[in-house]
Amino acid sequence: MRYRQVHLDFHTSPAIKNVGGAFEKTEFQRALAEGHVDSITVFSKCHHGYSYHPTRENEMHPGLAFDLLGAQLETCRQIGVRAPVYISAGLDEKYAVKHPEHLVRSSPDQTIRFDQPGYHLICFNTPYLDLLLRQIREVVTVYRPVELFLDICDIRSCRCPYCVASMKEKGYDPDDQNDVYRHGREVYFNYTQRVRETVDAVAPETAVFHNAGRIPFGDREFASYDTHLELESLPTGGWGYDHFPMTASYSRCLNKEYLGMTGKFHTTWGEFGGFKHPNALRYETSLSLALGAGCSIGDQLHPSGKPDMSTYRLIGAAYAEVEAKEPFCRGAKAVSDIAVLADDYPTGANRILLEKKYLFDVVDRYCDFDGYKLVIISDGIRYDGELGKKLRDHLARGGRILATGSAGFDGDGRFLGTDVIRLTAEDENKPNYMRPVTGDGFTNGITDYHMSTQSYVFEADGSFSTAAFCVGSYFNRTAEHFCSHRHTPADPDKTRSGAVISGKIGYICWRIFEDYASLGSLHLKELVDAMVRKLLPQPAVKAEGLPDRGIVTLMRQNGRLVNHLLFAHTTVRGRNVEVIEDVVPVFGVDVRVKTERAPAAVTLQPQGTPLDFSYDGGYVSYTVPRLFIHQMVVIDL
Numbered sequence: 001m002r003y004r005q006v007h008l009d010f011h012t013s014p015a016i017k018n019v020g021g022a023f024e025k026t027e028f029q030r031a032l033a034e035g036h037v038d039s040i041t042v043f044s045k046c047h048h049g050y051s052y053h054p055t056r057e058n059e060m061h062p063g064l065a066f067d068l069l070g071a072q073l074e075t076c077r078q079i080g081v082r083a084p085v086y087i088s089a090g091l092d093e094k095y096a097v098k099h100p101e102h103l104v105r106s107s108p109d110q111t112i113r114f115d116q117p118g119y120h121l122i123c124f125n126t127p128y129l130d131l132l133l134r135q136i137r138e139v140v141t142v143y144r145p146v147e148l149f150l151d152i153c154d155i156r157s158c159r160c161p162y163c164v165a166s167m168k169e170k171g172y173d174p175d176d177q178n179d180v181y182r183h184g185r186e187v188y189f190n191y192t193q194r195v196r197e198t199v200d201a202v203a204p205e206t207a208v209f210h211n212a213g214r215i216p217f218g219d220r221e222f223a224s225y226d227t228h229l230e231l232e233s234l235p236t237g238g239w240g241y242d243h244f245p246m247t248a249s250y251s252r253c254l255n256k257e258y259l260g261m262t263g264k265f266h267t268t269w270g271e272f273g274g275f276k277h278p279n280a281l282r283y284e285t286s287l288s289l290a291l292g293a294g295c296s297i298g299d300q301l302h303p304s305g306k307p308d309m310s311t312y313r314l315i316g317a318a319y320a321e322v323e324a325k326e327p328f329c330r331g332a333k334a335v336s337d338i339a340v341l342a343d344d345y346p347t348g349a350n351r352i353l354l355e356k357k358y359l360f361d362v363v364d365r366y367c368d369f370d371g372y373k374l375v376i377i378s379d380g381i382r383y384d385g386e387l388g389k390k391l392r393d394h395l396a397r398g399g400r401i402l403a404t405g406s407a408g409f410d411g412d413g414r415f416l417g418t419d420v421i422r423l424t425a426e427d428e429n430k431p432n433y434m435r436p437v438t439g440d441g442f443t444n445g446i447t448d449y450h451m452s453t454q455s456y457v458f459e460a461d462g463s464f465s466t467a468a469f470c471v472g473s474y475f476n477r478t479a480e481h482f483c484s485h486r487h488t489p490a491d492p493d494k495t496r497s498g499a500v501i502s503g504k505i506g507y508i509c510w511r512i513f514e515d516y517a518s519l520g521s522l523h524l525k526e527l528v529d530a531m532v533r534k535l536l537p538q539p540a541v542k543a544e545g546l547p548d549r550g551i552v553t554l555m556r557q558n559g560r561l562v563n564h565l566l567f568a569h570t571t572v573r574g575r576n577v578e579v580i581e582d583v584v585p586v587f588g589v590d591v592r593v594k595t596e597r598a599p600a601a602v603t604l605q606p607q608g609t610p611l612d613f614s615y616d617g618g619y620v621s622y623t624v625p626r627l628f629i630h631q632m633v634v635i636d637l
C-alpha cells in the first residue's frame with residue numbers, strides 16, 4: 001500500500017466547457033513531485049455521471065475533447081506514481097434525472113425532488129447495476145492494468161419499487177426496519193460480487209476498493225470485500241479529531257492494511273479555494289502513521305485539469321515528512337494493553353483512554369481477547385452466554401476486566417453469569433453524585449461529583465472494596481418538586497457503593513463513558529483512570545509532561561519498538577470548525593516503555609539523534625527534549 005496518496009476529486013458539471021483544456025503532463029508531474037505524492041486517483045466517471053475518456057458504455061463529458069483519463073494514467077506511470085481509477089458507482093446524476101424510478105427511497109411513496117442542487121443516490125437493485133458493470137468492464141479492458149476505486153457504495157435501507165418487490169419475493173417484511181437492512185446488505189453483497197465477476201472476466205489482477213466512507217462496527221463480512229480499508233475522517237469536515245484514532249484502533253483488528261483519509265480543505269469535500277494550515281496536515285498525517293495507517297489527502301482538481309500549486313506545496317509540507325518517516329512505520333503492529341469491547345464506536349472510552357495515554361484497541365465481540373491485559377466492557381454492550389464465556393476465560397488467563405453500567409450482566413443481573421456482582425435494580429434517582437473514597441488522582445479531591453447518566457444498584461461479594469460511593473439526591477427534578485436552577489443536591493443519607501474493585505475486576509455503576517462523550521467532565525475521566533491504574537499497574541508506556549491533547553502510541557516493527565508522541569491543540573474558528581494553526585512545542589517529555597530487555601540504542605527518528613536512556617525494573621526511560629507536532633523514538637532491542 002502506498003503511504004502518500006491523494007484522493008483527487010473531479011466532479012465536474014456538464015455546464016462547464018473546455019474541461020481538461022489546461023492539462024499539461026509536465027505540470028501535473030511537477031505538482032505530484034512538489035506534493036511528494038506516490039498515488040493519486042484519476043477519474044473515469046464522476047458523480048455528475050460523465051466519463052473523462054472516449055466511451056461506448058457512457059457519455060464522455062460534453063466539455064471534454066480528448067482522453068483525459070488516458071493522459072493522466074500515462075503521466076503518472078512515467079514517474080512511478082500509482083493511479084487508481086475512480087468510478088462513481090452510487091451517484092450518477094445524469095442517469096438519476098432520466099431514471100428517478102431507480103433511486104434509493106426511504107419509503108415506496110417518497111417523492112424524489114430535483115428542485116435543489118445536489119446528487120441523488122441510485123439503488124444497486126435496479127437495471128442501473130448492469131450499466132455500471134458494463135462501464136467498469138470497459139475501463140478495465142481499455143486501460144488495463146488498473147486499480148479501481150468505486151465510490152458511494154454502502155448498505156442502503158431502500159424501499160424503491162425494485163427492493164419492495166424482491167423483499168416480497170424473499171418473504172421479508174418491507175415495513176420491518178431489520179428486514180429492510182438485511183435486504184440492503186444482500187443487495188450490497190450482490191453488487192460487490194458482480195463487480196468482482198465482471199473484473200475477473202477481463203482483468204483478474206485488478207484490485208477493487210469499494211468506498212463507503214465507514215466500516216460498520218462488527219460487520220466482518222462488509223470489510224471482507226475490500227483489499228484494504230480507507231478510513232474517511234476529515235477532522236474539520238464533521239468527523240472531529242477524535243474520530244480517526246477510534247476507527248483506526250478498531251480497523252487494526254480486521255487484519256487488513258488501512259489508511260487515514262483527510263483533506264486539504266478548510267472544511268470538507270467539494271470546497272474549492274479552502275486550505276488548511278500546513279501544521280494541520282502535518283499533524284493529521286503523523287497521526288495516521290502513529291496509528292499504523294498510510295495517508296490519503298483529499299483534493300479536487302479544477303475543471304481545466306490544471307493542478308493548484310498552493311495545494312501541492314501544502315500537501316508536500318506533510319508528505320515530505322511522511323516520506324522520511326515511512327521506513328519506521330511500514331509493517332509495524334500496535335502494542336495495546338487494553339481492549340475496549342463495544343457494539344458500536346465507543347466515543348467516550350476512546351477519549352478518556354487517549355487523554356490518559358493508555359494503549360488500546362477497540363474490539364468487537366468476534367475479536368480474540370488473548371494478549372490484552374485489560375478488557376473494558378463499556379456501558380450498554382449486549383450480553384450473551386458466548387461473550388460471558390470469553391470474558392471468564394480472559395479472567396482465568398490472568399486478564400483483568402473493567403465494566404461500567406449494565407455491561408457484562410446477564411438477564412438475571414449476574415455478572416458474567418456468576419454471583420461476584422449482582423445488579424438488583426436500575427437506579428430511579430438521576431442525576432446523582434459520585435464521591436471517591438480517596439482523593440488520589442482527583443484534581444478537586446473528595447467531594448460529591450455530578451453524574452448525569454443512568455446508574456445501577458448492585459451488590460458485590462466480599463472480595464471487592466469500594467473505590468467510590470454513589471450518593472443520591474434528595475429527589476428527582478419534577479413538576480412536583482425541584483431545587484435551584486439545575487440539580488437537586490446530594491442527600492448524605494443516601495450513600496451506597498458506586499464503584500468497586502477486586503484484584504481482577506473493577507465495576508463502575510454509571511454509564512460513565514456515555515456521560516463523558518456527552519459532557520466531558522474531568523472527574524469522569526479521573527474515576528476511570530483511578531480504576532484502570534489499579535487494574536493495569538504496569539502499562540506498556542508511561543508518559544509524563546504531555547498535555548491532555550497529546551497522543552502516545554507504541555508500535556512493534558521487526559526487532560524494534562517505535563514510540564510515537566504527538567501534540568497539537570485545536571481551536572474553534574467560525575461557528576464550529578475545529579482547526580489546527582499555530583502549534584506550541586512541548587519540552588522535556590519523560591517516557592517509560594516496558595521492554596523485555598535493556599535496549600541497545602534509543603534514537604530520535606527520522607533525525608537519527610541518539611538519546612540518553614536508562615533501564616530499570618523492566619522499563620527503559622528517556623526524555624524527549626522537544627516535541628513539535630510529532631516525534632518518533634526508536635528503541636532497538
Ligand SMILES: [Zn+2]
Pocket residue numbers: 103104105123124125158159160161162163164
Ligand atoms: Zn432499492
